[in-house]
Amino acid sequence: MLKIKEGSLQHWALRIVGFTFLALIVVYIPTQSETARIGQFTSAFTLIIAAMSLNMVLGFTGQISLGHSAFFGIGGYTAAILIRDHGWSPGYTFYAAAVIAFVVGCLIGLPVLRIRGSYLALVTLAVAVLFPTLLRWKKLEWLTDGAKGIDSVKYDELPVWPILGELKGRDGRAVFAYWLGLLVLVIVYLVCRGLIKSRVGRSLIAIRDNETAAAVMGVNVTRTKVLIFGISASMCSLAGVLATLKTGVVTPDGHYVTLLGSIIFLLIMVVGGAGTLSGPIIGGLVYVWLDNTTRGIGTDSTGVLGFLFGWTDQSPATLILGLALIVIMLFAPTGLVGILRKLTRRILTVTPSLSSRRTVREVLQRPSR
Amino acid sequence: MTFLKTVGLRASYGQVDVLLGIDIDVNEGEMVVVLGANGAGKTTTMRAVSGTIARSGSVIFDGQEIVSQSAESIVRLGVAHVPQGRGTFSELTVEENLRIGAYIRKDSIESDIARWYKTFPRLEERQNQRAGSLSGGEQQMLAIARALMSRPRLLLCDEPSLGLAPLITQELFEVLKNLNEQDGLSVLLVEQNANLALKVASRVYLLETGQVVASGSAEAIAGDERIRKAYLGG
Amino acid sequence: MERLLQYVFDGLSFGAIYALVALGLVVVFRGTGHLNFAQGEMAMFCTFIIWQINDWGVPLILAVIIGMVFGFVLGAGTEATVIRAVAKKSAGGVFVVSIALFLGLNSLATMIWDRAEGYTMGSLFPNQPFDFVRILGAEWRYKFIGVLAVALALMGLLFLLFSKTKFGLAMRSVASNPDSARLVGVPSGVVLASSWGIAAAMGALSGALVGGINGQLTPSLMFSVFIYASAAATLGGLDSPGGAVIAGLSIGVGEQLVAGYIPGWIGQDLKLSVALILIFVVLLVKPSGLFGSLKVERV
Numbered sequence: 001m002l003k004i005k006e007g008s009l010q011h012w013a014l015r016i017v018g019f020t021f022l023a024l025i026v027v028y029i030p031t032q033s034e035t036a037r038i039g040q041f042t043s044a045f046t047l048i049i050a051a052m053s054l055n056m057v058l059g060f061t062g063q064i065s066l067g068h069s070a071f072f073g074i075g076g077y078t079a080a081i082l083i084r085d086h087g088w089s090p091g092y093t094f095y096a097a098a099v100i101a102f103v104v105g106c107l108i109g110l111p112v113l114r115i116r117g118s119y120l121a122l123v124t125l126a127v128a129v130l131f132p133t134l135l136r137w138k139k140l141e142w143l144t145d146g147a148k149g150i151d152s153v154k155y156d157e158l159p160v161w162p163i164l165g166e167l168k169g170r171d172g173r174a175v176f177a178y179w180l181g182l183l184v185l186v187i188v189y190l191v192c193r194g195l196i197k198s199r200v201g202r203s204l205i206a207i208r209d210n211e212t213a214a215a216v217m218g219v220n221v222t223r224t225k226v227l228i229f230g231i232s233a234s235m236c237s238l239a240g241v242l243a244t245l246k247t248g249v250v251t252p253d254g255h256y257v258t259l260l261g262s263i264i265f266l267l268i269m270v271v272g273g274a275g276t277l278s279g280p281i282i283g284g285l286v287y288v289w290l291d292n293t294t295r296g297i298g299t300d301s302t303g304v305l306g307f308l309f310g311w312t313d314q315s316p317a318t319l320i321l322g323l324a325l326i327v328i329m330l331f332a333p334t335g336l337v338g339i340l341r342k343l344t345r346r347i348l349t350v351t352p353s354l355s356s357r358r359t360v361r362e363v364l365q366r367p368s369r
Numbered sequence: 370m371t372f373l374k375t376v377g378l379r380a381s382y383g384q385v386d387v388l389l390g391i392d393i394d395v396n397e398g399e400m401v402v403v404l405g406a407n408g409a410g411k412t413t414t415m416r417a418v419s420g421t422i423a424r425s426g427s428v429i430f431d432g433q434e435i436v437s438q439s440a441e442s443i444v445r446l447g448v449a450h451v452p453q454g455r456g457t458f459s460e461l462t463v464e465e466n467l468r469i470g471a472y473i474r475k476d477s478i479e480s481d482i483a484r485w486y487k488t489f490p491r492l493e494e495r496q497n498q499r500a501g502s503l504s505g506g507e508q509q510m511l512a513i514a515r516a517l518m519s520r521p522r523l524l525l526c527d528e529p530s531l532g533l534a535p536l537i538t539q540e541l542f543e544v545l546k547n548l549n550e551q552d553g554l555s556v557l558l559v560e561q562n563a564n565l566a567l568k569v570a571s572r573v574y575l576l577e578t579g580q581v582v583a584s585g586s587a588e589a590i591a592g593d594e595r596i597r598k599a600y601l602g603g
Numbered sequence: 604m605e606r607l608l609q610y611v612f613d614g615l616s617f618g619a620i621y622a623l624v625a626l627g628l629v630v631v632f633r634g635t636g637h638l639n640f641a642q643g644e645m646a647m648f649c650t651f652i653i654w655q656i657n658d659w660g661v662p663l664i665l666a667v668i669i670g671m672v673f674g675f676v677l678g679a680g681t682e683a684t685v686i687r688a689v690a691k692k693s694a695g696g697v698f699v700v701s702i703a704l705f706l707g708l709n710s711l712a713t714m715i716w717d718r719a720e721g722y723t724m725g726s727l728f729p730n731q732p733f734d735f736v737r738i739l740g741a742e743w744r745y746k747f748i749g750v751l752a753v754a755l756a757l758m759g760l761l762f763l764l765f766s767k768t769k770f771g772l773a774m775r776s777v778a779s780n781p782d783s784a785r786l787v788g789v790p791s792g793v794v795l796a797s798s799w800g801i802a803a804a805m806g807a808l809s810g811a812l813v814g815g816i817n818g819q820l821t822p823s824l825m826f827s828v829f830i831y832a833s834a835a836a837t838l839g840g841l842d843s844p845g846g847a848v849i850a851g852l853s854i855g856v857g858e859q860l861v862a863g864y865i866p867g868w869i870g871q872d873l874k875l876s877v878a879l880i881l882i883f884v885v886l887l888v889k890p891s892g893l894f895g896s897l898k899v900e901r902v
Contacts, residue, residue, distance in 0.1 A: 458780050
């Protein structure tokens with residue numbers, strides 16, 4: 001086992017090596033993979049952003065929300081409507097979606113967050129169910145195109161980003177969506193990280209661990225909860241915008257616009273590791289990988305999988321995910337991140353040096369459990 | 370005859386060992402008190418006897434080894450535990466609390482209810498109120514009455530005086546003393562209020578950091594100069 | 604007047620089903636303090652079992668009873684194996700597990716009974732076109748009368764179980780203070796497993812009733828029913844059986860009235876939304892439902 005000091009030369013070297021490795025992978029994917037594979041990674045980025053936004057509310061603040069699919073949908077529809085009906089350039093729709101979702105998030109959060117625990121779960125469930133029916137509502141058809149949705153979100157000219165070189169056709173669009181998704185993901189990650197490592201983050205964790213005690217310690221519970229709900233809604237809408245830009249279609253039955261979306265975000269967050277910054281990233285990648293590998297399993301499979309699932313024509317993907325979720329809750333409540341941390345600790349420990357200011361701050365804000 | 374006997378009783382919360390081998394005897398019909406400072410392991414001793422915490426060593430009740438038995442089955446053998454902090458069912462009414470106290474019994478319980486109402490008239494006045502709405506003293510009475518509803522042969526009573534007014538404490542101790550002397554109920558009592566406890570108990574165990582450091586008759590302990598200084602305030 | 608009566612009667616029948624599923628939620632919440640998101644899917648799965656047994660030639664009424672027993676075993680088994688172990692680690696974990704169950708059961712049903720058009724489900728009650736009585740001008744179909752009667756009878760039984768039996772008292776004591784419940788000798792494990800079992804068995808019955816009304820069985824059988832039922836449980840208060848019944852019936856009737864009298868502007872699609880928004884408003888005023896009790900929280 002290796003022991004190194006935080007902030008030491010070895011520690012920095014290790015960080016730089018790790019970061020370079022990560023950067024290489026990130027560049028390798030869009031340049032060397034086939035278009036379908038690139039698209040899978042873009043979907044993963046989208047889901048990761050949504051799961052990260054949910055993580056801020058559920059993982060860090062302890063407020064159950066099943067309504068995030070609605071915010072995802074708000075993002076998707078905002079982008080679609082602005083681009084198709086008003087001729088906006090795709091890039092600006094991110095800002096518009098973020099602002100609209102923030103306002104809607106705060107408006108919903110203000111009354112809803114008075115409610116606690118199981119009631120909150122049921123009320124946000126209602127939000128998730130309501131949203132698609134509103135989209136289908138005849139009175140709103142002029143805006144949302146009703147049940148058939150908006151299927152012609154086209155932007156012909158891809159913006160020219162000098163570092164990417166010339167992007168053309170379907171492949172070019174996939175590569176562009178990949179980089180755009182990665183950019184938004186990095187920004188959202190940095191915002192989450194900044195929030196969690198600040199005073200706000202400590203307030204959130206205090207609320208999660210004991211709301212009444214947090215209030216007594218001087219945290220403005222209502223304001224903090226509503227604000228973080230708004231911020232989270234806003235982040236989730238960015239994921240919606242990305243999805244629209246990638247596929248060019250939004251419908252009220254779309255996978256992530258309905259309650260199923262909220263469930264998938266939750267699944268990714270929990271499997272990866274709730275209340276951790278890197279959890280949603282790992283969870284999202286694993287989810288998309290599992291979803292794609294299990295999709296083909298069924299009648300034609302051979303071997304163990306064929307034996308297990310050969311009798312059905314349907315994909316067992318959801319069943320496997322459900323079982324995985326139960327196994328994780330039983331044996332690794334901290335998710336995949338928790339398992340990874342345990343494993344790396346066997347090989348390498350980073351001993352914190354109390355002299356560095358950053359570490360002192362981290363010690364102070366370590367959650368109480 | 371020894372009714373309850375613990376030998377080398379050990380228990381821990383996670384990594385922290387709280388009981389380091391406790392030996393305590395309670396004879397039939399006796400009232401024994403366990404004294405000690407906060408954190409000495411008094412409550413844990415009670416919990417280890419009643420089976421509400423994982424423990425090792427030996428606990429023999431009425432000639433039967435119960436150290437590996439569950440709390441549910443230990444109460445069926447005749448050991449009732451009044452936990453620290455009372456543990457009444459706040460959402461249930463006073464009467465329902467008494468009825469659930471007799472959960473293990475198959476025979477008629479109406480006469481028992483009437484009897485404890487007679488002992489604690491204030492509970493009868495509030496029989497249809499939710500237990501959570503009672504005062505601290507009333508809740509303690511309810512907790513004791515509930516334990517008695519199971520017709521125990523040994524009563525474990527954990528700090529009944531905690532947070533109560535002196536007058537109510539005296540009233541409660543009077544009841545415990547009567548139960549012990551008139552009904553022959555064996556009682557193992559944990560108490561912070563040593564002066565009061567020494568008046569009603571016949572024997573005393575003194576606990577310190579998970580071990581028995583002194584034991585003897587109530588008079589002997591009360592007479593011991595060092596113990597007086599340390600525990601009885603001069 | 605006839606129209607109004609018809610709406611009220613139809614509404615009561617649907618409302619009775621919502622109330623049944625809502626009661627399942629309440630039984631679990633009261634018994635264990637958890638929200639079982641998979642209540643509807645457990646019911647759906649049991650209904651498929653009932654259909655399968657019926658399809659093998661067993662009379663429907665017998666199949667329903669077997670299905671309810673299966674439901675009890677499914678619910679109690681789930682609690683004893685998975686839920687209890689997770690609950691020890693974190694309360695929120697149970698909710699996540701119930702979502703996993705929701706996904707898993709739905710997916711499993713789709714895999715076993717994979718036919719897009721669904722299956723024809725028999726009704727427990729006479730269901731020919733002429734099987735109705737006319738009371739005060741409104742058509743009271745036998746199958747609706749039957750559903751209402753069964754639902755009300757079951758609610759009565761549950762009420763008796765909760766308030767009059769030793770077992771009901773034991774259930775409430777475990778919910779109130781699990782540690783003390785063990786101290787008075789209540790086998791809390793049995794009680795917890797039973798509350799999940801009872802809820803799932805009720806689910807099986809409600810699934811069979813819904814299937815009989817629809818005449819058709821697909822894996823999405825219980826989804827909208829579950830949404831209505833969770834709305835009813837929220838509105839009535841998650842820990843109040845009486846509240847769930849009243850709220851379930853009112854939502855059923857309200858839905859029919861809304862759909863019947865203001866079709867133009869709101870329309871069929873939005874009647875669910877009307878119910879949900881109404882509940883929203885109620886919760887703002889009373890955050891624990893109309894009849895629910897606020898739990899005092901210790902710091």
